Structure formats: C-alpha cells, structure tokens
Amino acid sequence: MPDQAPPVAIRGDLDTTVQSLMSELDALSRIIADARQEVAALRADDSDVADIPGATDELAAIVSHTAQATHEILDSCEALETVAARVGDVDADVLQHAITRIYEACSFQDITGQRIAKVVAALQAVERRIARARQGIPDRIPAIAAAATLLNGPQLPGNGISQSAIDALFD
Amino acid sequence: MTIDRNMKVLVVDDYKTMTRIIRNLLKQIEFNETDEASDGHEALAKLRAGNFGLVISDWNMQPMTGLDLLKEVRADARLKHLPFIMVTAESKTENVVAAKQAGVSNYIVKPFNAETLRDKIEKVLVHA
Numbered sequence: 001m002p003d004q005a006p007p008v009a010i011r012g013d014l015d016t017t018v019q020s021l022m023s024e025l026d027a028l029s030r031i032i033a034d035a036r037q038e039v040a041a042l043r044a045d046d047s048d049v050a051d052i053p054g055a056t057d058e059l060a061a062i063v064s065h066t067a068q069a070t071h072e073i074l075d076s077c078e079a080l081e082t083v084a085a086r087v088g089d090v091d092a093d094v095l096q097h098a099i100t101r102i103y104e105a106c107s108f109q110d111i112t113g114q115r116i117a118k119v120v121a122a123l124q125a126v127e128r129r130i131a132r133a134r135q136g137i138p139d140r141i142p143a144i145a146a147a148a149t150l151l152n153g154p155q156l157p158g159n160g161i162s163q164s165a166i167d168a169l170f171d
Numbered sequence: 172m173t174i175d176r177n178m179k180v181l182v183v184d185d186y187k188t189m190t191r192i193i194r195n196l197l198k199q200i201e202f203n204e205t206d207e208a209s210d211g212h213e214a215l216a217k218l219r220a221g222n223f224g225l226v227i228s229d230w231n232m233q234p235m236t237g238l239d240l241l242k243e244v245r246a247d248a249r250l251k252h253l254p255f256i257m258v259t260a261e262s263k264t265e266n267v268v269a270a271k272q273a274g275v276s277n278y279i280v281k282p283f284n285a286e287t288l289r290d291k292i293e294k295v296l297v298h299a
Contacts, residue, residue, distance in 0.1 A: 070188045078195065100199060100285045103192050107282045110189040114231065114260055150238065150269055151231050153261035154281070160262025163287060166278050169267055 039133045052127045056120045063113045070109040077102050111154050174296045178224025179204045183214040183240065184258075185232040193227060193258070193288070200289050211235025215243050218250055225296065230259035230266070238273060245274040254295045258283065 077099050084095040153160070180202050184190045190207040197205050206221070208214035210232045218226065226244065230237035237257055244250045257270050258279045267278050276295040279287055 067186075067188055071191070074188065074191050074195070081195075096199070100196070103195055104282070104284045106192055107189060110184070110186040111260055111282055113186060150261065150263075150266050151236070152263055153231060153259060153266070155260070155262045160280070161264050161267070162262075163280050163283070165264075166262075166267050166280060169271060170277055 052123055052130075056123050056127075059116045059120050059123075063116050066109050066112060070106050073102065073106055114154050174293060175224065176201045177204060178202070179206065179222060180225045180227060181205075181214060181217055181221075181223045182207045183209075183211070183226065183228035183232070183237065185209050185229065189229065196285050196288055197227075199285065200292070202292075211237065211240035211243070214240050218244065218253070219247070223253065224299075225292065226253060226255045227258055227292075228255065230257055230261045230270075238270060241270065241273045241275055252299075254299045256291055256295055258288075 080095060080099055084092045084099065087095065180197055182190045182193045182197070182205060184193070184207070187209070190209075194205045194207065197203075206217060206223075208217050211228075212235045214226070214228065215235070217223070226240075228237040228240055235243075237259065241255055241257070244253055244255060251274075254276045255274070256277045256279060257275050258281060259266070260281045262280045270278055276299075277291045279291055
C-alpha cells in the first residue's frame with residue numbers, strides 16, 4: 001500500500017508537537033551537560049566530598065565511645081548491686097530501684113548505635129555514587145529495599161507503633 | 172502456675188551493652204542461668220547444643236537476623252515449642268505481624284523498661 005501524506009491540518013499539528021519535543025529534548029540536553037560538568041568538577045579534595053569518609057569515621061567513633069562509656073556505667077552498677085545485697089532491706093530496695101533505672105537508661109547506646117549505623121550506611125551510599133559518577137560508570141548497585149527486608153528500625157517518634165498497640169496484637 | 176527460674180535463658184543481640192543490660196535485668200528477676208549470642212548463627216548453635224527454656228532476641232543482626240533465627244527455631248523439631256521473645260527497635264506494624272506469623276511468643280519494643288521485660292517473660296512462660 002503506497003504511503004499517503006497526512007492532510008495539511010494534521011501535518012500542522014505534528015509540526016507543533018515535534019517542535020515542542022525538540023525544545024524539551026534541547027532543555028534536557030542542557031540539564032545533562034550541566035550535570036556532567038558538575039560531576040566532572042567534583043574532586044576528592046573538595047571539602048564537602050572529602051569530609052564524607054571523615055564523617056563516617058567520626059560517627060563510628062561516637063558509637064565506640066558511647067559503648068565504652070556504657071560498659072563503664074554497667075561496671076559501676078554491678079559493683080553497686082553487690083553493695084545493695086549487703087545493706088538493709090529499705091536501702092537495698094532504693095539502691096536496686098536506682099540501678100534498674102540506670103540499666104534501662106543505658107539501653108540508649110543500642111538505639112543511638114542503630115540510628116548512627118543507618119546514617120553511616122546512607123553516607124557510604126552517597127560516597128559510592130559520587131565515586132561511580134566521577135568514573136562515568138553507571139550505578140548498577142540496586143537500592144536496598146529497606147521495607148522489603150523489614151530492617152527499618154529504630155523508627156522515629158510517631159513512625160512506629162506503641163508497646164500497647166503491639167500488646168493488643170498478642171491478646 | 173509457677174515459673175521455673177532455674178531455666179537457661181539465651182539473650183541474643185549484636186550490641187554487647189544490650190546483652191549485658193538484659194542479663195542484669197534477668198538476674199534482678201531471679202533468672203540467673205543466662206547465656207548470650209551475638210547473632211542468629213551463634214544463637215542457633217547454642218540452642219541446639221544446650222537445654223534452654225527461653226530465647227530473648229534482637230531482630231536487626233547480621234548475618235542471620237532475629238526473624239531468621241525465629242524461623243529456624245520454629246522449623247527445628249526439638250526447638251519448635253521454645254518460648255521466643257523478640258526485643259527490638261523495629262516497631263512497624265509489618266514487623267510485628269511478620270514476627271507473629273513466624274511464631275514469636277511476644278514482642279518488646281526498645282527502649283523498654285524492666286517491668287515490661289518481666290511482664291512479657293511471665294506471660295510467655297505461664298502459657299508455655
């Protein structure tokens with residue numbers, strides 16, 4: 001079947017559409033060129049890029065120091081528990097109650113440690129992406145589907161459910 | 172029903188401070204026979220080798236998570252009825268539902284207090 005030219009009115013519409021598409025492509029092309037220039041300008045010694053590995057090291061050091069401090073607090077609590085066992089009933093109760101509160105409070109180290117680990121992982125992902133972008137290698141590392149692995153915690157206040165709501169699921 | 176406080180309790184957490192805190196809190200409520208593991212694999216090996224009456228496990232551990240440990244425990248003919256409490260910072264509904272579907276006995280969100288820990292242990296052991 002021979003090709004037939006579109007009617008004049010349709011051809012006019014097509015020309016407008018093509019022009020619009022060309023304009024969009026031109027804008028996209030400029031955005032990509034700008035982005036390439038930005039990436040090319042990144043250097044490992046740029047302070048904002050160079051600080052990322054340092055920042056992750058600092059955060060790891062925070063986890064380590066808080067763990068060490070928590071162990072020292074726990075050492076002291078355990079020493080106090082041996083004293084509590086030797087004193088009179090009323091004083092022992094007061095001491096024991098205070099020690100329990102300290103144990104409860106010390107669980108902060110676990111929670112803060114997990115939160116910091118999430119930040120470190122995010123920073124390392126940014127670091128890897130920047131390195132790959134600079135090499136011109138497409139980033140083929142799939143994003144970790146946190147929701148799929150069910151490893152999302154600790155949740156920020158309001159994002160998780162309460163202990164009482166969990167209890168209701170077990171009643 | 173009385174609770175056997177001489178039973179062995181395995182505390183599983185990759186944060187050494189947390190295992191220490193939980194073991195100290197268990198000692199306060201007279202569970203003196205405790206042991207610890209830092210991930211699911213180590214825990215499973217200890218559970219298969221020893222005679223434990225209760226597991227208190229974190230969820231977020233590598234390489235084997237607490238949920239994977241729970242599934243392994245429930246799939247093991249000798250361990251499948253072992254009371255298993257998840258103590259975790261994972262507080263999304265889907266986490267609790269997944270743990271419950273896998274057969275968890277109870278679920279505690281971190282940070283928790285001593286009273287909550289005692290309450291859940293007693294509840295689980297009374298129904299065991």
